[in-house]
Amino acid sequence: MKLTDLHIRKLKPGPRTARYSDGHGLFLEITPQGSKLWKMAYRFDGKQKTLSFGKYPFVSLLRAREKCAEAKAQLYDGLDPREKEKAEAAVKVARTEHTFAKIAAELQEKRKKEGISKTTLQKRDWFIRLINKDLGDMPITEIKPVDILVPLRRQEARGNYETARRMRSSIGQVFRYAVATARADHDPTFALRDALITPKVQHMAALTKREDFARLLQVIWTYEAGSEITRSALKLMAMLYTRPGELRLAHWNEFDFEKRVWTLPEERMKMRRPHHKPLAEPVIEILRKLQEQTGNRVRVFPSLTGNDRSISENTMNQALRRMSFTKEEMTPHGFRSSASSLLNESGLWNPDAIEAELAHADSNQVRRIYHRALYWEERVRMADWWADEVLAMAQAR
Missing domain, CATH: 3.30.160.390 (Integrase, DNA-binding domain)
Incomplete structure (x- = not known):
């Protein structure tokens, strides 16, 4: 019934x-x-x-x-x-849970667990916040290339071509993660490869001729303005030619003066692998003198505005500007190009040893380990020779 x-x-x-x-x-x-x-x-x-x-x-x-x-x-x-x-x-x-913003946040959390550096995470957070204004609430399966173009074109209209390019890359990373976790079928950013304005490549300014680099060193070694921390940082950039962030964020416990080695942790390295740099005696002398001032701190180059922070990215830049070197002539990152050019020009050192010292890691793991062991002794001799060369150029009149 x-x-x-x-x-x-x-x-x-x-x-x-x-x-x-x-x-x-x-x-x-x-x-x-x-x-x-x-x-x-x-x-x-x-x-x-x-x-x-x-x-x-x-x-x-x-x-x-x-x-x-x-x-x-x-x-x-x-x-x-x-x-x-x-x-x-x-x-x-999918409409309520699998939105772009939620999947992007999930990917960022994954990166944190993988040990991605804080600085890199902050940069990616900044890009995601820009993107979320337009795509954040949209289900990831409903986002089309034309939707992605909206925030990218906005950046291009402001002349921020590199920002637009990196935003496209960040969006693509989120989509590829969504595909890998079965929440999307494809990455629509692939269709936008040729849609964006390609920014003109601007290499970091550097003084690569010996006489120009010598003039820079002479100014640094006689520079009396600013703090001892800044002066020491510039001297060490010349002698160690690391990436600026690798040096300015250094901790005292990374240095072994007895073994003459500086061990840079993987989280601060671009290739996410620890890097060992030999320390020449002139480098150790600069560090020991600086240790009298900042040795009671965790950081080698603490900020004057706070003991728990390092000097900012602009500290060395501003010092170079006060020395009358423009941003078109020299940047802190330019010390790497200067050293690389002059070391190769000398003809004394194996180019692979120079690359190993610059931490330009080989993508082949076996080759990388082999080269690290093979060139260590040569890198030690090269570090001593380069430090003497820097001092000779700095003191030449």
Whole structure:
């Protein structure tokens, strides 16, 4: 007998779950707790299955029958209504949970666990915040290339071509992570490769001729303005030619004066591998003198505005400007090019040893380990020779 609303309202829960049929596989299930649930029993591919339609009275008798009729129509077409229900649920989750912002945040959390440097994470956070203004709330499966162009074109309109290029790269990383975790099918940024303005490559300014570099060193060694910390940092940049961030963020416990080695931790290295640099005696002398001033701190180059921070990226830049070297002539990063050019020009050192000293790591792990062991002694001799050369140029008149 078919159910009626009056009949349903009069039904009371019992000690066990009870079922009341309405025909065509549709039935009302009443639990001991009093819940009245609409369900449908059916067979598909030789298997007995059950489909749920919701709770009475939120789903009325009429609506339950409509749902039952829809399911029957799907069965007639050879479709499993339960799989359709799962697909619709997945779409709903994708719209609310699989948004660009949530997947981007998840990727950032993964990077933190992988030990990506704080500075790199902060840069990527900045790009994601810019992108989220336009794409953050959108389901990742619904984002098209034209949607991605919106924040990119905005940056290009401001002349920020490199920012636009890096934003596209960041968006692509999020999409590739979504693809890898089965929440997207493809990376739409691939279609935008040729859509953006290519920024003109600007190399870090450097003095690579010996006479020009010697003039710079003479100014640094006679420079009396600024702090001892800044002067020491510039002298060590000339002698050690590391990346500026690798030097300015150095900790005292990384230096072993007895073994004459500076061990740079992997989290501060561009290639995310520890790097060992031999220390020449003139380098150790500069460090020991600086240690008298900052040796009671964790950082070798602490900021004057706070003991828990290092000098800023602009500290050495500003000092070079005060020395009358423009940004088109020299930058802190330029010390690497200066040293590389003059070391190669000397003809005394194996180019691979110079590359190893610059921490230009080989992508082949076996080759990298082999070269590190093979060239260490040569790098020690090269460090001593280069430090003497720097002093000779600095003191020449």
